[in-house]
Amino acid sequence: RKEVEQDPGPFNVPEGATVAFNCTYSNSASQSFFWYRQDCRKEPKLLMSVYSSGNEDGRFTAQLNRASQYISLLIRDSKLSDSATYLCVVTPYNTDKLIFGTGTRLQVFP
Amino acid sequence: NAGVMQNPRHLVRRRGQEARLRCSPMKGHSHVYWYRQLPEEGLKFMVYLQKENIIDESGMPKERFSAEFPKEGPSILRIQQVVRGDSAAYFCASSPSGTGVMNTEAFFGQGTRLTVV
Numbered sequence: 001r002k003e004v005e006q007d008p009g010p011f012n013v014p015e016g017a018t019v020a021f022n023c024t025y026s027n028s029a030s031q032s033f034f035w036y037r038q039d040c041r042k043e044p045k046l047l048m049s050v051y052s053s054g055n056e057d058g059r060f061t062a063q064l065n066r067a068s069q070y071i072s073l074l075i076r077d078s079k080l081s082d083s084a085t086y087l088c089v090v091t092p093y094n095t096d097k098l099i100f101g102t103g104t105r106l107q108v109f110p
Numbered sequence: 111n112a113g114v115m116q117n118p119r120h121l122v123r124r125r126g127q128e129a130r131l132r133c134s135p136m137k138g139h140s141h142v143y144w145y146r147q148l149p150e151e152g153l154k155f156m157v158y159l160q161k162e163n164i165i166d167e168s169g170m171p172k173e174r175f176s177a178e179f180p181k182e183g184p185s186i187l188r189i190q191q192v193v194r195g196d197s198a199a200y201f202c203a204s205s206p207s208g209t210g211v212m213n214t215e216a217f218f219g220q221g222t223r224l225t226v227v
Contacts (some may be wrong), residue, residue, distance in 0.1 A: 004152075032214070043201055044153065049192070055218040087152065096166060098203075098216060102152040 001026050004101035006088050012107045017078045021104045023071040023088030032056045032091035033064055035073050038103065044087055047073075078108045112137065114204050114219035115184075122225045129189040129196070131222045137203030139154050142185045142221045144177060157183060166172060192226045 005043075006023045007091040013019050023107065033050035051070055062072040071088055085103040086107065115134040123129050133141050140161050145153040155169040159179040170177065174192075179185040189196055200223075203216040 032213075039197075041223075043220050045218070047216050049215070076121050095145075097118075097155040098143070098153075099155070099171070100152040102146075 002086055002101075003027060003092075003099045004090050006101035006104050009104060010105035010107050011076055012094075012109060013110055015078055015080060017108075018074065018076045019078060019106065021073045021086055023073075023089075023101055024088045025069050025071070025086060025099075026087075027090070027092045027099075028066075028069060029093035030069075030090045031093045032090040033062075033071050034073075034098075035060075035062055035071075036087040036089055036100075038087055039084050047086070075106075078094075078106075079109050080110065082106060083108045113175075114139075114202055114217050116200075116202050116222050117220035119220060120223060122223070122227060123192045125193060126191050129192050129224055129226075130205055131187040131189075131202075131224070132184045133187070133202030133204075133219060134184040136217055139204035139206050139217075141205045141207060143203045143216050144185075145201045145203065147149050147201060147221075149198070153201060157188070158170075161176050189224075192224070193227050197224055197226045212216050 001110045004025050035047040036044040037047045038044045048057050050064045059076045063072045085105050087103045088101040090099045144156040146152045157167040157170050160192045174187045174190045180185045199221045201221045202219045205216045
């Protein structure tokens, strides 16, 4: 089983749609959680950290469910510029590694 | 404040040659990480270094690969006797403290795309 699993997609949605991505992780002792965004042939960039209480940043909402070892990202009012690959990232307890999922591709069309 | 700088951006090597990839962390960051991304795959951790020390090299292949982060100058990822399977994007990241510290962000460079022909 992969340490971080994501549906690879692609998710093809029209502008203005709401889309949700899910991610599961295998190590129950993981301590930090993030969503990164990666554009084609570019470096990953932090989109947002994910906190146990859930957090929101504009059109983006992230949720963490430690009991189910599950992380989600909700994007409201999708824009064309949201088209990218979204990477679920986990830091296991007592390590300094970032463990990346393979990413979920999002394509927003006009 | 310049971001993480990697060079070269693109590197072509023939099988059997050596590849040297360089990474200058963000100003004030003393923690450096190397990740590899194979085509259509996620990023895989390779090594974590602080100045003059390798902290975690659990993701490094046992042979041909080495990394250093000297007191002065950039971090270097060195691949000896490259093979076609080494073709990938190599990303360097830096952080002000270890990413094991709760919610510490890592900033990534633009990567070096290595092609072995």
